[in-house]
Amino acid sequence: MPRDSRRTRIAQAVLAASVLLLSACGAPGPGGGDDSAEGAVKGQVTFQTWNLKARFQKYFDGVIKDFEKKYPGTEVKWIDQPAEGYPQKLSADAAAGTLPDVVNVSPDLAYPLAKAGLALDIGKAAGKYRTEYLDGAWQSQEMPGLPGVYAFPWYLNTGPMFYNKALFRRAGLDPAKPPTTYDGLFADALTMARNSDRKIAMLAGTPSIEDFGRYGVRLMDARGTAFTFNEPKGVELLTRYKELYAAGALDSQALTSVAESAGRKFAQQSVAMNPGSALDxxxxxxxxxGLYENVGITDAVNNTGKANMYVQGLMVNAQSKVKPAAVALAHFVTDRQNQMAFARQVTVFPSTKGALDDPYFTKEDGTDATRVRVAAAKSLKTAVNYTPVVLSDQMKTVLRNAVARALQGRQSPQAxxxxxxAQCDRLLKTG
Structure with a gap:
């Protein structure tokens, strides 16, 4: 589902409900199924993608034809589901025992299926392919509390930061040296607010879970059973954002800002930095x-040396009757050659090692598309998915409201x- 890297992530609640139903029906738990994918690669494989057919039918028809040629005796039945209602469709198929053999999922959608024993442990069944993928991409398919890897990494994305060089110069900041760490960001933001008499804010939004991750905050315990973003480093980050808010270094509407409104603020040149894309x-x-001629592109700030990664994957149904063929297809679609071909058709990035060194991702040609593509590809080589796969939309709202209370002084950052x-832990336990 290649869309903007900041696209809305879908809630897990409907899938969690299917986990309960499957457990009641006696479905195998994690590790309880047969992870073997040995045997002849043959039979009909059902392959489900997520809102891709309308724009990329020719590409997938070609991939399927090549796969069937490489593995005589196989047949691929391609199913493409619309974006709207996709998790509900997965839930219904999981409950009915009709999940396709290979399924396009994001990690948050794979998690409840893996808990229910419906996602094949790729680490066990196809670990020989591990070295073909970027470390961060492979690790993004690990699930908290489960000992395995539950999808082949597929296409990636990340969001570089835009900044306004003219506003930097006007505030006495060096436009050739945008901030790269949070210390630098906070210092520059305060300078921007002070030297513009609070007319120009550095940022339009409050910290999200990704900011906590990039700051170096431990977000969950090792077992993935409790949230830990309230540890001292998380409190430190929120305290510093509170200082920015008080100083006018955050936009006055930051507490209610969404991606679209933040983008408008940047376009209006009342905010100096904002995530962006080639389309922007x-x-x-x-x-x-006037803005365009002054736009600089840099990585999103972080204290970890690693950018944030958005990732899609291909999960293999652990109950597939054609498991060897399903594993072969999932690997074939996500191999370097096919990922490179897909990335040339849409603004996504391959998850395979070495692919990001291709001149397509390293050489600029003066166009806007390559300016962003080169910047994003460089950061993806070591990027990680900071957002915990168990973090639902409801939990994101809980955190956003807590941040707002702290910035307004209605609660201390610690409280x-x-x-x-505590609220997110309760939501996690209740599914």
């Missing part, structure tokens, strides 16, 4: 030429994060 650059060129962690 094209819009700036058309609608805001706000303690409350949010």
């Amino acid at each position: 650059l094209e819009n700036f060129k058309r609608d805001a030429p 706000a994060l303690d409350s949010a962690a």
Whole structure:
């Protein structure tokens, strides 16, 4: 489902309900199924993607034809589901025992299926392919509390940061040296607010779970059973954001900001930094030429040396009747050659090692698309998925509200994060 890297992640609640139903029906728990994928690669494989057929039918028809040629005796039945209602469709298929053999999932959608024993442990069944993929991409398919890897990594994305060089110069900041760490960001943000008499904010939004991760906060315990973003480092981050808010270094509407409104603030040149994409650059060129000529591109700030990664994967149904063929297809679709071909058709990035060194991802040609593509590809080589796969949309709202209370001074940062962690833990336990 290649869309903007900041696309809305779908809640897990409907899938969690299917886990309960499957458990009641006696479905195998994690590790309880047969992880063997040995045997002849033959038979009909059902392959389900997520909102891809309308734009990429020719590409997938070619991949399927090549797979069937490589493995005589196989036949691929391709199913493409619309974006709307996709988790509900997975839930219904899981409950009915009709999940396709190979399923396009994001990690948050794979997690409850893995808990129910419906996702094949790729680490066991196909560990020989481990070295073909970027470390961060492979690790993104690990599930908290479960000893395995539950999908082949597929396409990736990340969000570089745009910054306004003219606003940096006006505030006395060096436009050739945008901040790369949170210390640098906080210092520059305070300078920006002070030297603009609070007219220009550095940022338009409050910290999300990804910011906590990039700051170096431990987000969950090792077993994935409790949230830990309320530890001292998390409190430190929120305290510093509170200082920014008080100083006018965050936009006045930051507490209610969404990605679209933050983008408008940046386009209007009232905010100095904001995440972006190649499409945003094209819009700036058309609608805001004064901004466009001053846009700089840099990595999102972090204290870890690793950017945030958004990832899609291909899960193999642990109950598939054609498991060897299903594993072979999932690997074939996600191998370097096919991922490179897909990345040339849409703004996504391969998860295979070495692919990001291709000139397509390293050489600029003066166009907006390559400016963003090269910047994003460079950061993806070591990127990680900071957002815990168990973090539902409801939990994100809990954290966002806690952050707002702390910034407004209605609760201390410690009390706000303690409350949010406790609420998220309760939600985690109730599914």
